[in-house]
Amino acid sequence: MKKLLTIAGSDCSGGAGIQADLKTFSAYGVFGMSVIVSVVAENTARVISIQNITPEVISDQIDAIYEDIGTDAVKIGMLSDHECMEAVGYKLKQYRPKHIVIDPVMYAKNGSPLMQQDAVGTLIRDILPFADVLTPNIPEAERITGITIESIHDMEEAAKRIADQGVRHVLVKGGHSLGDEATDILYDGQQMYYFTEKRIDTLNTHGTGCTYSSAIAAGLALTDNLHEAVKQAKAYVTTAIRHSLHIGSGPGPTHHFYDLYQHGLQRSDPTKQI
Ligand SMILES: Nc1ncnc2c1ncn2[C@@H]1O[C@H](COP(=O)(O)OP(=O)(O)O)[C@@H](O)[C@H]1O
Numbered sequence: 001m002k003k004l005l006t007i008a009g010s011d012c013s014g015g016a017g018i019q020a021d022l023k024t025f026s027a028y029g030v031f032g033m034s035v036i037v038s039v040v041a042e043n044t045a046r047v048i049s050i051q052n053i054t055p056e057v058i059s060d061q062i063d064a065i066y067e068d069i070g071t072d073a074v075k076i077g078m079l080s081d082h083e084c085m086e087a088v089g090y091k092l093k094q095y096r097p098k099h100i101v102i103d104p105v106m107y108a109k110n111g112s113p114l115m116q117q118d119a120v121g122t123l124i125r126d127i128l129p130f131a132d133v134l135t136p137n138i139p140e141a142e143r144i145t146g147i148t149i150e151s152i153h154d155m156e157e158a159a160k161r162i163a164d165q166g167v168r169h170v171l172v173k174g175g176h177s178l179g180d181e182a183t184d185i186l187y188d189g190q191q192m193y194y195f196t197e198k199r200i201d202t203l204n205t206h207g208t209g210c211t212y213s214s215a216i217a218a219g220l221a222l223t224d225n226l227h228e229a230v231k232q233a234k235a236y237v238t239t240a241i242r243h244s245l246h247i248g249s250g251p252g253p254t255h256h257f258y259d260l261y262q263h264g265l266q267r268s269d270p271t272k273q274i
């Protein structure tokens with residue numbers, strides 16, 4: 001049984017964060033564990049408050065995992081401030097887990113900030129170097145690089161700049177772009193690879209990034225192959241968006257039903273050469 005850990009924030013409304021990650025792990029048939037970094041009182045429409053867990057308790061949770069069970073892959077999501085980042089970075093250095101997927105979460109789908117504005121420097125310096133793959137969406141890639149992204153070419157440029165900062169694989173997600181297709185670009189420092197699906201006409205995309213990065217982590221643990229993991233994860237998240245729920249007054253959540261992983265695998269190959 002593969003063992004997956006998510007280090008992220010808790011979304012009490014169940015669509016994103018730790019909750020989306022654990023649902024994804026279950027659908028992949030792997031054993032899911034969680035280190036909660038922040039408790040976020042949020043729903044589809046707004047973020048009401050954020051309570052960060054103390055660095056000591058974040059560290060204790062990570063110790064609890066590694067002194068006993070260990071992991072086959074780790075997904076890292078919301079890290080809201082310097083202290084959280086430092087605590088997680090210190091433990092990653094200590095335990096050096098295999099397969100680290102980092103989703104540099106900055107905002108919720110309704111626009112509420114989830115990371116302190118001045119923490120981006122710490123994120124780049126202390127956290128990004130641990131990523132085997134980093135999965136920024138377009139606004140996050142813009143924030144990390146300082147460039148404006150309006151085209152596939154701009155996404156490629158952002159991926160290159162992030163790779164130049166020492167990230168091994170960068171997957172710039174195209175969910176926030178316009179157009180009929182949702183294309184994500186994977187860059188390994190040498191070549192670009194494209195993962196494309198038809199854009200689904202829905203506002204219900206709360207939790208898509210969390211779902212995608214968790215699916216990639218689970219796929220890495222299962223296959224040891226990043227391209228295969230991204231291909232399967234793209235099929236998985238697309239299916240989860242297709243079945244997303246129109247609940248709440250803001251962007252509704254992706255839905256994970258129990259055989260979604262198998263369902264996603266039967267879909268056509270999203271890998272496309274542009
Ligand atoms: N409306 C949509 N139709 C199909 N795929 C989408 C849609 N919105 C997002 N995606 C895909 O969902 C995944 C998560 O991307 P994105 O929504 O950009 O991330 P985030 O949740 O971090 O903002 C990507 O594979 C992206 O291409």
Ligand SMILES: Cc1ncc(COP(=O)(O)O)c(N)n1
Binds near residue numbers: 105207
């Ligand atoms: C605790 C928490 N973590 C992350 C997100 C963003 O999720 P996404 O970008 O997948 O919509 C969120 N809304 N809440």
